[in-house]
Amino acid sequence: MVTTQLPQTPGPDTLHEEAVEFPDNRLLIDLCGEYDRNLADIERSLGVQILRRGNQLVVMGEETPAKETVEVLRALYQRLESGRMVEPGDVDRELRMGSDSDEIGARDGDQLEMFKGGRVEIKTRKKLVEPRTEAQKAYVQSLFGNELAFGIGPAGTGKTYLAVAVGVSMFIEGHVDRIILSRPAVEAGEKLGYLPGDMKEKVDPYMQPLYDALNDFLPGKQLAKLIEEKRIEIAPLAFMRGRTLANAFVVLDEAQNATSMQMKMFLTRLGEGSRMVITGDRSQIDLPRGVTSGLHDAERLLGRIPGIAFNYFTSRDVVRHPLVAAIIEAYDKDAPTG
Known part of the structure; x- marks a missing residue:
């Protein structure tokens, strides 16, 4: 995945734009969801607009929500790369809890081990x-x-x-x-x-x-x-x-x-x-x-x-x-x- 900050024309109403490139187009389709439902949920929650251009998603909005959107999209794509599905509940979880790259203490082996700050499954x-x-x-x-x-x-x-x-x-x-x-x-x-x-x-x-x-x-x-x-x-x-x-x-x-x-x-x-x-x-x-x-x-x-x-x-x-x-x-x- 490659994130590109797009050039902007200065002005009081300028929107922050970032383009995120996803190499696997099949996973990108799953990321967007049926009829782009997942993207619509993210747009509604974070107040941004997401446009699809080829294998890129372009996020437009205020700078902080735009950057948060990019992190949500990355986390969901990584989930797909690991072989798991992305369902509406997964989108909701990312929006509520944010991305966390730490290892999941309980993903492999005994779940009674202490969790170490990562996700819990x-x-x-x-x-x-x-x-x-x-x-x-x-x-x-x-x-x-x-x-x-x-x-x-x-x-x-x-x-x-x-x-x-x-x-x-x-x-x-x-x-x-x-x-x-x-x-x-x-x-x-x-x-x-x-x-x-x-x-x-x-x-x-x-x-x-x-x-x-x-x-x-x-x-x-x-x-x-x-x-x-x-x-x-x-x-x-x-x-x-x-x-x-x-x-x-x-x-x-x-x-x-x-x-x-x-x-x-x-x-x-x-x-x-x-x-x-x-x-x-x-x-x-x-x-x-x-x-x-x-x-x-x-x-x-x-x-x-x-x-x-x-x-x-x-x-x-x-x-x-x-x-x-x-x-x-x-x-x-x-x-x-x-």
């Missing part, structure tokens, strides 16, 4: 998962580095998705023998009444987001076999009572809907060789009025205990549709204070 059977914000990156590092970690923040910030990805990665590499995923079976503001079927059919609707995450990381037949063998368990929080969860990667999702007693019960299930992740959103408590959220109590009581990590997300870390972040911000501003 989580290996699963079906895909590589990469954090898309600095908070997500710190969260993943925390999950690998701590036996008990909390992820707290609004919907769409990847708390559960990344936790399940780390669990699958550790399971694949043999660091744990089982994955146990749990949620409180609390209805989100609606009374659904009695559900038909056996116990599994009754609770599965509450657990569906956990199945969805697992399906992203493991082939269907392998996942079904692991569930049949109980090496992967998905169960309501109430089913955890009386168990000791050893050599397992354990996730409690929607923890804001656990009562204080349920949270204490769950946290004390942690056994030898296990790791536990608690995720929740304090703005989506569905417990009856007057019932204290166990997540709130856990923050208050455990925040200063060494070895327990608390990781927080904001609307800036939302990685769903951009409107989701705007919706969360609007509701946060309207929330009563004090």
Whole structure:
């Protein structure tokens, strides 16, 4: 790749221009994306214009955004050169986190090694998962580095998705023998009444987001076999009572809907060789009025205990549709204070 700063005519409204040359035209096509979607996303985010001239991309805009655009384009092209794909999520990650040329401590070999400032990748059977914000990156590092970690923040910030990805990665590499995923079976503001079927059919609707995450990381037949063998368990929080969860990667999702007693019960299930992740959103408590959220109590009581990590997300870390972040911000501003 060759970057050329183009000559400009002096004037108050002069735009900074840089031309970046990409030698492999096939990779350049992938870089641009279908109907130049990737370029359009970069233009919209950084406020620049990108023109394609042969095997060059010409960036026009104010100097700082133009230079940032060049770095984003270079990083995405290098990704393609390494044999990986560039999808909209990869573009979003580069725009949020910027380019980092350091080596990835966990790309090859054991992912439990300390990360050394570079990108973080989580290996699963079906895909590589990469954090898309600095908070997500710190969260993943925390999950690998701590036996008990909390992820707290609004919907769409990847708390559960990344936790399940780390669990699958550790399971694949043999660091744990089982994955146990749990949620409180609390209805989100609606009374659904009695559900038909056996116990599994009754609770599965509450657990569906956990199945969805697992399906992203493991082939269907392998996942079904692991569930049949109980090496992967998905169960309501109430089913955890009386168990000791050893050599397992354990996730409690929607923890804001656990009562204080349920949270204490769950946290004390942690056994030898296990790791536990608690995720929740304090703005989506569905417990009856007057019932204290166990997540709130856990923050208050455990925040200063060494070895327990608390990781927080904001609307800036939302990685769903951009409107989701705007919706969360609007509701946060309207929330009563004090």
